[in-house]
Amino acid sequence: MDATASLRDQARDLLARVFGYDTFRGFQEDVIIDVASGHDAFVLMPTGGGKSICYQLPALLRGACGVVVSPLIALMHDQVDALAQLGVRAAALNSSMSLEQSRATEAALLRGELDLLYVAPERLLTPRFLDLLERAVQKNRVALYAIDEAHCVSQWGHDFRPEYRELTVLHERWPRVPRIALTATADERTRAEIVERLELGEAHRYVASFDRPNIRYRIVEKIEPRKQLLDFLRNEHRDDAGIVYCLSRKKVEDTAAWLNAEGRPALPYHAGLDTEVRTRHQRRFLREEGLVMVATVAFGMGIDKPDVRFVAHLDLPKNIEAYYQETGRAGRDGAAADAWLCYGLQDVVQQRRMIEQSDASDEHKRVETRRLNHLLALCETTRCRRQVLLAYFGEQLSAPCGNCDNCIEPAITWDATEAARKALSNVYRIRQASPSGFGAGHLIDVLLGKANERIHSLGHDRLTTFGIGKELDARGWGALHRQLIVSGMLEPEGEYGVLRLTEAGRAWLKSGDALHVRASTLRAKTSRTTNAPKAATAADVPAAHQPLFDALRSWRREIAQTQQVPPYVVFHDSVLKAIAALRPSTLTDLAAISGVGTAKLDRYGKDVLALVASNS
Ligand code: ADP
Numbered sequence: 073m074d075a076t077a078s079l080r081d082q083a084r085d086l087l088a089r090v091f092g093y094d095t096f097r098g099f100q101e102d103v104i105i106d107v108a109s110g111h112d113a114f115v116l117m118p119t120g121g122g123k124s125i126c127y128q129l130p131a132l133l134r135g136a137c138g139v140v141v142s143p144l145i146a147l148m149h150d151q152v153d154a155l156a157q158l159g160v161r162a163a164a165l166n167s168s169m170s171l172e173q174s175r176a177t178e179a180a181l182l183r184g185e186l187d188l189l190y191v192a193p194e195r196l197l198t199p200r201f202l203d204l205l206e207r208a209v210q211k212n213r214v215a216l217y218a219i220d221e222a223h224c225v226s227q228w229g230h231d232f233r234p235e236y237r238e239l240t241v242l243h244e245r246w247p248r249v250p251r252i253a254l255t256a257t258a259d260e261r262t263r264a265e266i267v268e269r270l271e272l273g274e275a276h277r278y279v280a281s282f283d284r285p286n287i288r289y290r291i292v293e294k295i296e297p298r299k300q301l302l303d304f305l306r307n308e309h310r311d312d313a314g315i316v317y318c319l320s321r322k323k324v325e326d327t328a329a330w331l332n333a334e335g336r337p338a339l340p341y342h343a344g345l346d347t348e349v350r351t352r353h354q355r356r357f358l359r360e361e362g363l364v365m366v367a368t369v370a371f372g373m374g375i376d377k378p379d380v381r382f383v384a385h386l387d388l389p390k391n392i393e394a395y396y397q398e399t400g401r402a403g404r405d406g407a408a409a410d411a412w413l414c415y416g417l418q419d420v421v422q423q424r425r426m427i428e429q430s431d432a433s434d435e436h437k438r439v440e441t442r443r444l445n446h447l448l449a450l451c452e453t454t455r456c457r458r459q460v461l462l463a464y465f466g467e468q469l470s471a472p473c474g475n476c477d478n479c480i481e482p483a484i485t486w487d488a489t490e491a492a493r494k495a496l497s498n499v500y501r502i503r504q505a506s507p508s509g510f511g512a513g514h515l516i517d518v519l520l521g522k523a524n525e526r527i528h529s530l531g532h533d534r535l536t537t538f539g540i541g542k543e544l545d546a547r548g549w550g551a552l553h554r555q556l557i558v559s560g561m562l563e564p565e566g567e568y569g570v571l572r573l574t575e576a577g578r579a580w581l582k583s584g585d586a587l588h589v590r591a592s593t594l595r596a597k598t599s600r601t602t603n604a605p606k607a608a609t610a611a612d613v614p615a616a617h618q619p620l621f622d623a624l625r626s627w628r629r630e631i632a633q634t635q636q637v638p639p640y641v642v643f644h645d646s647v648l649k650a651i652a653a654l655r656p657s658t659l660t661d662l663a664a665i666s667g668v669g670t671a672k673l674d675r676y677g678k679d680v681l682a683l684v685a686s687n688s
């Protein structure tokens with residue numbers, strides 16, 4: 073047998089024995105063999121794709137320690153806990169540990185008693201640690217360097233970590249130790265920057281599909297956002313853990329307080345809270361079941377919780393990359409999950425204003441505006457959302473996905489030619505009468521023929537467009553103005569979102585072309601909640617399996633509490649569901665379930681079999 077074939081056998085054996093899985097996913101096996109044979113690799117895989125095994129297994133195969141650079145301390149601890157459950161010897165070195173703990177870990181590395189060592193980048197770069205590495209490499213104790221969340225090297229995202237740029241020291245000093253860099257970033261420019269900054273030109277590149285088929289995308293029109301959110305939570309995610317993103321800190325606090333008042337346990341998270349509070353909330357979110365985290369974008373990177381069942385946005389993210397990353401935190405375990413976004417005219421005006429008022433250069437503002445426009449196009453599209461989303465990242469999905477709102481219930485469009493003509497003329501007339509212009513609220517009042525004091529004193533009730541728009545209500549006009557902004561015919565300006573007719577708007581008015589836009593989702597809303605298949609939740613366990621499933625869950629909760637680890641570290645929901653369905657009566661039956669490796673079998677096998685037996 074040649075060396076590679078035997079490596080493959082060993083890899084499969086370890087996968088089954090340690091992790092309890094029968095098959096590799098996608099190119100996992102190729103990466104593992106590649107790195108185990110000493111090559112560098114650059115792995116691009118979406119969140120939940122299974123990146124960790126790509127460096128964990130080669131370290132085990134090489135019989136030395138994998139040194140993993142990871143940006144977040146909380147994440148490191150979870151990984152170390154999860155590995156300990158699998159019987160893998162893992163440790164972390166970071167600023168939260170005592171001197172004694174650190175010394176003990178360093179000694180263990182040198183003695184060859186560690187399989188994986190997680191280290192924060194700033195720690196790795198200290199002379200002391202580099203010196204330790206030197207000694208460890210001399211003794212053949214270092215299997216590989218893994219650079220996790222490699223996009224932290226890029227200044228484009230909000231996860232930029234300057235220390236990542238200095239990680240080139242690793243291959244400069246120890247060129248024979250293979251490196252593997254991993255990221256879930258889907259954005260081509262960031263990928264190119266990673267290769268350049270980390271000098272990965274020679275690395276073999278593995279790019280997975282960035283589709284997350286288990287996530288159902290849904291974008292609804294913002295009408296009464298709080299009520300819409302509450303309906304969504306009550307109808308579809310009664311007991312599930314999830315994240316609600318808001319733009320401002322204040323809105324995060326208000327929304328969390330309001331959810332609690334409505335009887336839904338929720339925690340706030342934003343950069344303005346004390347570190348201690350943030351850590352506590354993050355920890356509770358990971359360790360308790362069914363909590364809602366209401367957060368700004370400060371929350372998220374490295375949140376390794378696999379059973380986040382939904383990500384809801386009460387405000388528009390700033391571009392498609394952000395939307396993809398934030399929604400990607402749902403459903404890492406592969407089970408059904410929802411991405412729900414609620415957006416309206418004000419979101420568009422607000423995001424534009426934020427770009428306009430930022431300190432960035434004009435060039436940068438143009439780039440940001442273009443990126444925002446792609447997201448707006450995704451919001452307004454009547455096509456399969458997943459196709460549009462993936463196309464943005466250069467990936468073609470051959471057929472509509474069947475798992476987004478537009479696929480489940482085809483969007484209705486209407487001929488808005490006449491209405492758009494009225495709206496644009498109205499903007500034009502009002503600008504003529506009052507050159508400083510007006511925002512959508514006032515424009516719509518004029519179209520509807522509202523005879524208020526302000527309109528009268530401005531003389532806007534004498535304009536030809538006064539009262540010509542009775543066919544739509546204020547909400548309908550709001551939606552159309554938003555769509556005219558998205559299609560580039562109107563442009564909001566300044567602090568008050570004063571609307572201006574663009575060149576494209578003028579050209580369209582002259583052209584006589586028709587305009588079809590997405591109809592308000594309002595009408596479709598009621599049928600959607602009743603017709604659409606629901607995302608799977610814990611509650612979807614068949615009734616016959618429910619008692620055992622519940623018993624397993626409370627057993628898991630106790631174990632997790634005693635060991636001070638999150639419940640999913642003991643067993644994922646999917647494992648508990650399989651146990652409840654298959655009712656194994658022997659250790660061999662139990663071992664056959666995906667996610668049950670030897671260490672967990674030794675540790676929990678008897679307990680689980682006893683629970684199954686007593687629940688008959
Ligand atoms: P990522 O780091 O890419 O977000 P993880 O490494 O956390 O993803 O893996 C996501 C989930 O998929 C984990 O629960 C992991 O145990 C599981 N997983 C990874 N590889 C496999 C596999 N080959 N078979 C079954 N489950 C897997």
Ligand code: ZN
Nearest residue numbers: 456473476479
């Ligand atoms: Zn679709």
